[in-house]
Amino acid sequence: MSSPDQSLSLRLSMSRALARIGLRASGVIVALVAWQVVCELGLANLDLVPSPIDVARAFVDLASSGVLFEDAAHTVGATLMGWGIAAVAGVVVGAVLGVSHVARAYASPAVDLFRTFPPIAFVPVALVAVGLSVRLEIVVIVAGCVWPILIGTTDGVRGISAEKHDLARVLRLGRLARIRKIVLPAALGGVMVGLRVGMGLALVLAVTAEMIGNPSGIGYAIVRAGESLHPDRLYAYIVTVGILGVALNVAVVALSERLVPQPRRRQ
Amino acid sequence: MLRSVTTMTQDDRASQDGIGPARHATVYECREVSVVYRTHRDEAHTVLDGVTFDCQSGEVLTFVGPSGVGKTTLLRLLSGLIKPTSGSVCFEGEPVRRTPQGVVLVFQDYASALLSWRTVGRNVALPLEGRMSKREIDKRVDDALSQVNLGDWKNEYPWRLSGGMQQRVQIARALASDAQVLLMDEPFASIDAITRAKLQDLLLEVRRRTGLTVIYITHDIDEAIYLSDRVFVLSGRPASMQEEVEIDVPTPRSQVETRELPEFLDARRRLHAALRAEYSSEGAGQAP
Numbered sequence: 415m416s417s418p419d420q421s422l423s424l425r426l427s428m429s430r431a432l433a434r435i436g437l438r439a440s441g442v443i444v445a446l447v448a449w450q451v452v453c454e455l456g457l458a459n460l461d462l463v464p465s466p467i468d469v470a471r472a473f474v475d476l477a478s479s480g481v482l483f484e485d486a487a488h489t490v491g492a493t494l495m496g497w498g499i500a501a502v503a504g505v506v507v508g509a510v511l512g513v514s515h516v517a518r519a520y521a522s523p524a525v526d527l528f529r530t531f532p533p534i535a536f537v538p539v540a541l542v543a544v545g546l547s548v549r550l551e552i553v554v555i556v557a558g559c560v561w562p563i564l565i566g567t568t569d570g571v572r573g574i575s576a577e578k579h580d581l582a583r584v585l586r587l588g589r590l591a592r593i594r595k596i597v598l599p600a601a602l603g604g605v606m607v608g609l610r611v612g613m614g615l616a617l618v619l620a621v622t623a624e625m626i627g628n629p630s631g632i633g634y635a636i637v638r639a640g641e642s643l644h645p646d647r648l649y650a651y652i653v654t655v656g657i658l659g660v661a662l663n664v665a666v667v668a669l670s671e672r673l674v675p676q677p678r679r680r681q
Numbered sequence: 682m683l684r685s686v687t688t689m690t691q692d693d694r695a696s697q698d699g700i701g702p703a704r705h706a707t708v709y710e711c712r713e714v715s716v717v718y719r720t721h722r723d724e725a726h727t728v729l730d731g732v733t734f735d736c737q738s739g740e741v742l743t744f745v746g747p748s749g750v751g752k753t754t755l756l757r758l759l760s761g762l763i764k765p766t767s768g769s770v771c772f773e774g775e776p777v778r779r780t781p782q783g784v785v786l787v788f789q790d791y792a793s794a795l796l797s798w799r800t801v802g803r804n805v806a807l808p809l810e811g812r813m814s815k816r817e818i819d820k821r822v823d824d825a826l827s828q829v830n831l832g833d834w835k836n837e838y839p840w841r842l843s844g845g846m847q848q849r850v851q852i853a854r855a856l857a858s859d860a861q862v863l864l865m866d867e868p869f870a871s872i873d874a875i876t877r878a879k880l881q882d883l884l885l886e887v888r889r890r891t892g893l894t895v896i897y898i899t900h901d902i903d904e905a906i907y908l909s910d911r912v913f914v915l916s917g918r919p920a921s922m923q924e925e926v927e928i929d930v931p932t933p934r935s936q937v938e939t940r941e942l943p944e945f946l947d948a949r950r951r952l953h954a955a956l957r958a959e960y961s962s963e964g965a966g967q968a969p
Binding site: 581587595599600 | 761786796
């Protein structure tokens, strides 16, 4: 008796899922079609703006020759290393600032000043200090993406409600148990926001550092494509950065959902 | 040791049918307790003024009073979250410095009192962790959850449960840790009337079974009478004890019949009168 019901509800939920994917992709599809139409009608200078189909062709060429994967692997490697170092530093320092109002009083003016420095400005300094290597990228990435992680962690720890502290006292939890079982998990939401924002920044900073500093990865590939007058390849690389950004974001979100079950998450 | 205390009160209950004149050990003694806060403009603001009462083991004691009168402050004193500015708060003869062993505070705001990242079962296990073996914890959690009829919800997250169910999780957490005394701060205030009635009966049932002592806070006079052996009226600014009403309503109580008994109506009349005095005096005080 329940099986027709089940198959019906399965079909319903599948068609709903497809409709949802279609809805979400519709913006991208409309933009691509409009772009193609503009190119077909000759409304834009084709030397500078390739059509989506040209870009797709260049993407397939680069992918099948393996160049794309090499470049992407380098950029993703640098992104993850820089983000990882920033994550450890940001969470540790952020947690200390969140717990201790004395530390916060001394350090937050410095944090507010340092985080306004453009990370790319460190390229010349890093160039002298570490030379043309992936380490230059890492310096730039850490200098940029440590701040959202640090601030997210500090706010996460500070934002724990007074009721949670009361709860820990009423349940007679020891200091260690309080930090491990209440403070850290309660702050995880803020930490995860910092890590997500940081991941987005890390990828952008990696590409930028490759464009003006260390000549490798996707950033340098974009420069090469531009200089050799291959706008289709240039856009193929930009699209690749977009795909990587989405994939890395999905990975961090998946991690955060594993660690923090979300109350009343919607769809 | 806790077990033996529970057993003792159960025996007492057997001899006295649960509710009756207090011949139990004194659990809480409050003597001339006052609490003075410093406001942000550094003015002294007296919240409680000279509150004195005793609470006997196994009784349900309720404080009624208008919102903002200082009822929550009183529970925070009893749970050791704050200290009195003057006077003394003693639990089993010892001054309260932190939450005494065997006392559990049930918060009004169940959403923040339960940890959203832990399942129902792990929320109930929280006060037990590190104090006994995993198997013992499991056994107690299952036992406590079945006492509040939440046995099937052990592996669900609390935010998937209704408000009434979340409040039952809080009660289960108290039961699992062998609480002798429940301090309850308007626990059913934000719950719909039908569920509230069920929760009141659940509380009476748990209390009858375990011989728990309950100190309860509410602004609902009917709820106070329905649950309690004694009701105190807390009112005025600063708040002080205005009236003590012994509730002679027989047990077991039922939502319909009990509320129609002359004893119930009599208690209701006396409490309303005490609170009405408070409103009119306040109104007179505010008149120019």
